[in-house]
Amino acid sequence: GSFAGDVSATSPANVWVTLPNFDELARRSGNTWAVKSFGSPTHTGLAGVVTTGPDNTWAFTFNMRHDQSRAQHYNGKSWRASTLPDDAIVGGAGFAPSYSGAVSATSSSNIWAYAAPQRGPYVHTVVTLHYNGKRWQTKLLPVLPPTLNYYLDDIWTTAPANAWVTVTTISSSHPGAPGPLVLLHWNGHRWSKLGGHLPAADLTGAITSDGHGGLWLGAERLSQVPIILHYSHKGTWTTYRLPAAHGIRRGAVSVSALARIPGKMSVLGTSNILYQGRGNVTHGAAFLRYRP
Numbered sequence: 523g524s525f526a527g528d529v530s531a532t533s534p535a536n537v538w539v540t541l542p543n544f545d546e547l548a549r550r551s552g553n554t555w556a557v558k559s560f561g562s563p564t565h566t567g568l569a570g571v572v573t574t575g576p577d578n579t580w581a582f583t584f585n586m587r588h589d590q591s592r593a594q595h596y597n598g599k600s601w602r603a604s605t606l607p608d609d610a611i612v613g614g615a616g617f618a619p620s621y622s623g624a625v626s627a628t629s630s631s632n633i634w635a636y637a638a639p640q641r642g643p644y645v646h647t648v649v650t651l652h653y654n655g656k657r658w659q660t661k662l663l664p665v666l667p668p669t670l671n672y673y674l675d676d677i678w679t680t681a682p683a684n685a686w687v688t689v690t691t692i693s694s695s696h697p698g699a700p701g702p703l704v705l706l707h708w709n710g711h712r713w714s715k716l717g718g719h720l721p722a723a724d725l726t727g728a729i730t731s732d733g734h735g736g737l738w739l740g741a742e743r744l745s746q747v748p749i750i751l752h753y754s755h756k757g758t759w760t761t762y763r764l765p766a767a768h769g770i771r772r773g774a775v776s777v778s779a780l781a782r783i784p785g786k787m788s789v790l791g792t793s794n795i796l797y798q799g800r801g802n803v804t805h806g807a808a809f810l811r812y813r814p
Contacts, residue, residue, distance in 0.1 A: 528570040528624070536576045540568040547571060547581050558601070560594060561585065569612040570624035570635070578630045580653075582612035591637070593658065606651060607660045610637035625677065631655030632682045634708075636674045648674055650687065650713070663687070663706060663713050668694075672704065675727030678737070683710030686737060688725040700724035700742055705753075721751060721759050730780040730789065738789050738812075740777035748776055750791070750812075764793065764810070777810070787814045 527540040537550040545566035547558045560566050565587040573579040577598030584591045591611045592603045606612070612624050612635045627633040633653040650661045666672055671692040679685035685708035691701030703723050705716040721741070726748075728740030735755030742748050752760040764777070779792045791810035 527568065528572075530571050530573045530579075532573055532575055536573060538571045538573050538579055538581075540571050540581070545583070551576075572625040572627045572633065574627050574629055580625065580627065580633055582606075582625060582635060584611050593635075593653070604658070606637065606658055610649065610651060610660075612637045612651070626679045626685070628679055628681060632679060634677050634679045634685050636677050636687060650677065650685075650708075652682075654682070661708070661713060664715050666691075666704065666715070672701070675725065676729045678729045678731070679708075680731055684708065686729060687713075688727050688729050688739060690726060691724055700744055700746065703741070705739070718757060719759075721761060723749060723751060723761070725751075726776060728777045728780040728791065730782050732789070733782055733787065738780050738782070740780060740791070742776075748793075750777060750780075750810075762812070788812060 524541040524544055524546075529537070529539050531537040535551050539548045539550075541548060541557075545559055545561050545568065547560070547568060549556050549558065560568070560581070560583045565585055567584045567586065569582040569584060569591075571579065571581045579596040581594045581596075582591065583594055591606050593606055593612075595602050595604065624637075625633065625635040631654055635651045636648060637651050638648050649663060651658050652661055653659075666689070671694055672689050675688045675690050677685065677687050687706040689704040689706060691704050693701045701724060703720045703725055705725060706713050707716055723741040723743050726740045726742055728738075730738050732738055732752065732754075737753045739751040739753065740748075741751045748764050750762045750764065752762065754760075776794045777791050778794065781790050782788070783790060789812040791812075793808050793810050795806045795808050
């Protein structure tokens, strides 16, 4: 009766899954599942989970009745809740948080999340939150052009001084049409918008490290053709078309997640696919794998 939202794991014995149509977080350790509830499913939503080990897991909840968001920390034995700055809703604004991609972490002292404050000096904006092992701090994002409608898709960190945010943009002058590529970077002091010669594409959220200081990114060409982009640590971009399976007229239509296989150059992805024939359209799903 549920579906998986965000998934985070460090081993087969430390797997966490949000159940966003409830208030519950499921944990798999060994061969069994255990479920943790944070409140009433009528009033509480989950906005992501991230774990860096069995003794360090963070989940983010939002109480819709009291307009209050909390960071829930599990130390391997018990849970402890802390209120976030400016009562920020992790995951974005204008909705009950139930989406993945809102958080990323590498250790107990480097946890990032994006959020929408409900009060204070940053009302109606989207900011990032960083936990340095002692407290949560608000980090402002750069102001994007008013000609774009945009929302944050995913956040990814590899170190306290290196984090990335993927941004989906929509042209204000052509409603529904994707806008230009926008990728934000944290260098340890501030967030900035990536410049230079960027591909003619719009990011769609999926992001992961390539293991050598670069990134893999899910994207669409401005004609809404799905692609995967590689951004190297030297600042160069490479575009890859998505493969089409036998019998699929339209092939892969979006990339929902990417993950590098630890210790290897290979990358795994998940994708929606679209079958089309004789007026019938059927949706499906597929795994993608990149081997250098």
